[in-house]
Amino acid sequence: MLTRPALARESGAPNTMDVERFLRDGYLVTPVPATQAVLDDVRSTYESLIATAEALGSSGLVKTRKSNRVEASGRGWSWGCDHIHSPELRRQALLEIANMDPIPGLVTSILGPRIRFCGAHGHWSASTYDYYLHWHRDTRRERWGQGNPDTRAHVQVCVALVDEAVVWVVPGSHVRDLMLQEERFITTHPHAPHPEQVIVSVPAGHALLLNTYTLHRAQCERNCTRRSLHFGFGRVGADAEPGRAIKVWPWLTEPAFLAEQTPFLRNAILEQVDEAGGTRMDVR
Secondary structure, eight states, X not given: OOOOEEOOOSOOSOOHHHHHHXXXXXXXXXXXXXOHHHHHHHHHHHHHHHHXXXXXXXXXXXXXXXXXXXXXXXXXXXXXXXXXXXXXXXXXXHHGGGGSTTHHHHHHHHHOSOEEEEEEEEEEOOSSSOEEEEEEOSSOGGGTTOOOSOXXXXXXXXXESSOBOOEEEOTTGGGSOOOHHHHHHHHHOTTXXXXXXXXEOBOTTEEEEEOTTSOEEEEEOTTSOOEEEEEEEEETTSOOOTTOOOOOOGGGGOHHHHHTSOHHHHHHHHHHHHHTXXXXXXXX
């Protein structure tokens, strides 16, 4: 078994080698150049998001993620939340991270000029228990055995605000079906090391790009700190992730919200609205 850290490249500018590496391996680590002051500000904003998410999540007002072993109360019981761009959770400073180079250039180099914004989530470390997420693809469970030959359909961008080595991936697994013994393994040993795994080292101020079909899991003990922002993008016209509908909410088309976004993110949001059959609103 080979377990090793995956190294980030040195330059932040998109290049052909980055794209080729992502298409081949199903993941990529890249710097997101930001000053220490910007990172400190974003981390501070993120802490307020976590406090709000746990307070609203314990009342069922937002979708907050937790272990089935704990109660949704107090502090430290959750490890993430969905839809950080919703009105209840929105902090514009967190959305701005998706606009920082080289993210827009890499995403469009991989997916093409027309992309849709699938969503934004927060992942962090629980402080009351050790977090173990099983091996999976980000598709419905019944489809985990199937790979996807369309390597330019979906990209997840996970920006680390503190150093982390939380995500384990199996390089190249996104383009192939799982072997029979592999399917048995992830069912009977969902948290065990995979013979071909890589534990991805993502320093603060770097992003992990992940293909939706890449076989992966995550692990973060309670004495470690994780602060990660997750953004999803898809190619316009590509099939949706199997078992997942293309979603849109009324607040996505609010003029005030759209007016705050850069052209990159605004256009991606509006493409998502179109794909879902929603209605665009005029934004000047």
